[in-house]
Amino acid sequence: MKTKTYRHSRVACKSYIKNVGFGWEVGFIFGSRPIFVGNFINAREAKQWYALMNREIRTFARRYTVGRTCPTAWFTHFFGSHLYRTYYNFLDRVFTKHHRTYAKAVNRDLRRYRQLSKRWYPRERTAFLKAA
Numbered sequence: 001m002k003t004k005t006y007r008h009s010r011v012a013c014k015s016y017i018k019n020v021g022f023g024w025e026v027g028f029i030f031g032s033r034p035i036f037v038g039n040f041i042n043a044r045e046a047k048q049w050y051a052l053m054n055r056e057i058r059t060f061a062r063r064y065t066v067g068r069t070c071p072t073a074w075f076t077h078f079f080g081s082h083l084y085r086t087y088y089n090f091l092d093r094v095f096t097k098h099h100r101t102y103a104k105a106v107n108r109d110l111r112r113y114r115q116l117s118k119r120w121y122p123r124e125r126t127a128f129l130k131a132a
Contacts, residue, residue: 004054006061009068015057017050026050028057028083035080038087049090056086 001018011031018025020039024046027037036053040046060082066075 002050006057008061011072015050015054017046026053028053028080030076030079033076035076036083036087045094049087052086052090053083056083 001016003014003016006013006015008030013028013030015028016026022041024040024043025037026040026046026049028035038049040049060079064078
């Protein structure tokens with residue numbers, strides 16, 4: 001588990017990345033309340049998001065300064081919404097790369113299948129069966 005601690009007036013905040021089961025969890029805790037939680041399968045993508053999230057936290061704190069009378073509930077909602085928007089923009093970029101990679105792989109395999117299938121006799125072909 002890797003953590004980074006921040007301060008917002010008297011409240012200690014923490015961002016973290018940890019290994020959970022077969023995946024990774026990246027999150028942000030404001031005091032004792034979790035504001036953001038994201039799950040990943042690949043460690044590389046989780047670490048990229050963790051670095052981007054920590055940059056976004058610092059940028060957000062500089063861009064949107066608040067006074068002492070600011071309601072904490074409203075601020076945490078605003079901050080959490082900002083993190084989730086950035087998270088989903090990040091995922092859109094990552095998923096586009098995955099989609100492109102796997103679409104190429106399927107097309108390549110489909111071309112190879114068509115070449116191979118010309119040599120097969122109809123009785124050699126088998127399908128997946130529902131029963132084992």
